[in-house]
Amino acid sequence: MLMQCLFVGIGGFFGAISRFIISTKVQNYSKSSVFPYGTLCVNFLGCLIIGFLSGIVLHSNYLNLDLQNLLITGFLGALTTFSTFGFETYALIRSRAITLAVINILLQVVIGITLLWFGFFIADILF
């Protein structure tokens, strides 16, 4: 348990920092500070990669439990976020931008799962 926590923690360290840097840069780049492009970006990226890695786990034994804890539970779990997504949607609703809130939810869920499937599909082909 302790060793697994270590791997999860290390992955979490880099995942959180990656999320911080990527989402800040993306949000600054998109002049619209209203729509949460930053969070969308990191969540999309995380979904794509977790689909791919899950495919690898399913079709091969290249990723042992330690690597899974490091990359999937640790890194991707910290790279993506549900709380920020929830708060940003809530903030949109509170500022009466209900349509944007609904769009945010739909985009996150639909494109997120599509990307996840795509990553899985690629891993399926390669392994």
Place this chain on the structure above:
Amino acid sequence: MRKRNIVKLKLLLFQSLIVGIGGILGAISRYLLENFVMFFTGKTLFPLGTFVVNMLGCLLIGMIFALIDNYSSVGSRVRLFFITGYLGALTTFSSFGLDTFKLIISNHIMIAVFNILIQVVIGLFAVWLGYVVIRIIGRIRRV
């Protein structure tokens, strides 16, 4: 390299360190919580572990943002550590997506749809609840 750029880089590194440490704690909290939930409920079809950490994270983010709004002395470092670092790592969208995807491909479409709806709806409710509770406590204390 311009001095201004070096200062900016140092700031970014410092902020990243704060976020990173929060991230370590958040990820480990998530790991332990999910195992804890699974220990009690066994392997369920509905992804209870992910649900619990995500809803908890939403509740807490509402509360912390209310604290930031109420008490402006709470600095940006708190926000970086608790919200970006800890809560960002405590909650996960990738696991949520994977859980939903696994439900879909194992032909449990209804549970997949239910998972999406309940996490979004209760998540938003939790953010609102956390925010409102702190605001109310703040008002009571001022009276």
